[in-house]
Amino acid sequence: MRLIAAGLLLFGTLAPTLAIPPPTKPPCCPRHEVFTECGSSCPATCNSILERNANRVCPDICVRGCVCREGFVRNRDGKCIPPDRCGRDGHRPGDSSEEESGIRCHRPNEVFSECGSACPETCDSIVKGGSERKICTKNCVIGCTCREGYVRNADGECVLPEECPRHESSEESTKCAPNEVFSECGTACPDTCANLDDPKPRPCTRNCVIGCICQEGFVRNDEGQCVLPSQCPNSDAIASSSLLLAPLPECGPNELYNECGSACPETCDTFNGLVENRACILLCVPGCFCKDGFVRSKDGQCIPPSECPKPTGSTPTIEIITPECAINEVYSQCGSACPATCETISGRSPPRVCPAVCISGCVCRAGYVRNAAGKCVPPYECESNPECGPQEVYRECGSACPPTCRNVLNPNLEIACIDKCVAGCFCRDGLVRHHNGKCVSPKQCRIPIGIFTVGSSEELNAE
16 A cells, blocks of 8 residues: 555656547557467477477466467468478577577577576575575576576676675664664564454464564554554554553463464364364464463363373264355355455456465355355356446456556566456456556556546547
8 A cells, every 4th residue: 555655656746637548459460470468478389390399398378469370380580381381491490499489688698598487596586595485486487587607686687696786784774764673574464553453363474574563562554654552543442551551361270371372272182183184274363372281171271181081992973063054055164265256257356365264154066156145156147247347348258367557567577377268347459457447558557546537438549
């Protein structure tokens, strides 16, 4: 949210009304070529069919542009020809895959690679020394990579590691705002004025966040500053002073209070193996928990595991009472926190970050989704032709990765995209989806959110 606000302040001097140019048309393609929004990242070439290297790893992503028509392949000159004409120009397999691909590596210390890393080394990654681990897909990326021994800097240039700017761990490089301290491993879910009065446990990813965090006893307000809870706008509602001074609850024998206890504490049953492997949500639960070396008995006491009653010869049958579910529903101990609905499969609902937690309850049977009335129905019973917004059209088989401003602003960005039909509202041809959800001309992608409003086609076609 703060990034959006900063963007609005940065561009605050722009005129309040902007003329939006007409939508762009797909480019004209050369002979034997057609334009596609989702072409292969590893199209067939003379080089690939002559070397018979069909087993190479190819990233499953959409590439927008001109591709050879069916029955044609691209030769070393970039032209689409029938496969039986490959090799007639004296070209030997493997002579020049750079020319074959049409990619030119013009920057210093760059080379063309047919199988580069999806996570190449950068100045940032070597300076941090692995303190910030990232998940990297194991697939080939075709394009320009740095020569061996070089890394890419913030300007996109390939330089020697010693030429990278040094991120010294001095007070200058880790200078934080008032009431903040620098942390190599801060929480991904810090306390804020907004969530301080929420008594419910919050699902939180368990990863280190490097940067400035609020000092102990401070929380972050809506303006991004670290303040005392008593300085929050809702301080009366949360009674922060009493929160800070509130005595810890009294715990029983062999118990300790823990602000971040397990949601699935150890019991005699788990110790004796009477409970099968459980899916346990990773979240903090405040309360009284057994000390290390103790487990909770059936009567709620914390006792040494050796004092747990031994299981009898046969494993006792544990009766699990499940609620009665509606038609086309089944009970699940570990359902998704973000189940499929008519909204999500139609594309009308924006992408969501979904916590990987188990939700017990009634869920739709396989092959069913939940409609607006809360009933589980087959996808074909969802509203087939919803009302779309300005400059949108409904498609029964749209792309799973429609073009967005993110693609326009990052033309070299590669996105893994599944090849399937998605029904829903999509931007008209020539338009892309802006960060604010509206369909705009690609030229409008650099305009900050909130500066313009897309309405009728007359507005869009204004000169």
